[in-house]
Amino acid sequence: MKKSNPWLNQHLNDEYVKKSKQQNYRSRAAYKLIEVITKHQFIKQDSYVLDLGAAPGSWSQVVSNIIGKNGKIIANDILDIEPIKKVEFLLGDFTDEDVYNQLLKLINNNKIDVVLSDMSPNLSGHPSIDMPKSMYLCELTINIAVKILQQNGYLFMKVFQGSGFDDIIRSCKNYFNKVTIQKPKASRAKSKEIYLLANQLK
Numbered sequence: 001m002k003k004s005n006p007w008l009n010q011h012l013n014d015e016y017v018k019k020s021k022q023q024n025y026r027s028r029a030a031y032k033l034i035e036v037i038t039k040h041q042f043i044k045q046d047s048y049v050l051d052l053g054a055a056p057g058s059w060s061q062v063v064s065n066i067i068g069k070n071g072k073i074i075a076n077d078i079l080d081i082e083p084i085k086k087v088e089f090l091l092g093d094f095t096d097e098d099v100y101n102q103l104l105k106l107i108n109n110n111k112i113d114v115v116l117s118d119m120s121p122n123l124s125g126h127p128s129i130d131m132p133k134s135m136y137l138c139e140l141t142i143n144i145a146v147k148i149l150q151q152n153g154y155l156f157m158k159v160f161q162g163s164g165f166d167d168i169i170r171s172c173k174n175y176f177n178k179v180t181i182q183k184p185k186a187s188r189a190k191s192k193e194i195y196l197l198a199n200q201l202k
């Protein structure tokens with residue numbers, strides 16, 4: 001008899017996995033964003049959004065359903081995604097200077113309403129390797145958000161709890177008047193991921 005795989009069992013029984021299949025979202029991650037948007041209403045009709053770490057695309061799908069015909073999404077990932085309406089996708093590593101500059105070029109001095117980042121590096125399981133990589137992604141995300149967001153814009157970003165976490169909060173508070181920590185129900189309790197929601201640039 002085949003041994004059951006605990007991860008696979010958990011995945012198949014996960015209510016968000018089931019829901020995402022029924023509602024045609026590409027990943028259960030959609031429900032993390034839906035919960036926080038529903039509470040804080042920071043993506044609206046006509047919003048202009050940057051989605052970092054967008055693959056396979058469920059956050060962009062959620063946003064695309066909200067922003068109407070005048071809204072727009074620029075999305076980036078190292079992995080390619082299937083096309084989504086209203087999404088202009090840039091393939092490449094966000095930490096690569098060329099890719100960072102290409103994103104700025106696509107934004108073309110327009111002001112962005114919301115920067116999303118669900119980026120997580122390939123995790124090795126060793127915090128001393130994973131945490132610095134993740135913190136670097138967060139620092140670079142804050143850096144681009146401060147350049148491109150409109151004054152009342154929002155940054156919604158994944159952060160892993162651990163060494164360097166307090167520095168990221170401090171960094172966000174340096175630039176934004178309002179910073180709150182969000183742990184949506186779809187984010188597994190045992191996962192060290194949480195999300196920061198920051199707005200009102202100083």
Ligand SMILES: C[S@@+](CC[C@H](N)C(=O)[O-])C[C@H]1O[C@@H](n2cnc3c(N)ncnc32)[C@H](O)[C@@H]1O
Nearest residue numbers: 029053055056057058059077078094118119120
């Ligand atoms: C949890 S997934 C994002 C899921 C996505 N929010 C969705 O709803 O479909 C994290 C993504 O971050 C991407 N990523 C990690 N490091 C990156 C980098 N340096 N540049 C761009 N994307 C990166 C990964 O390729 C992965 O697709």
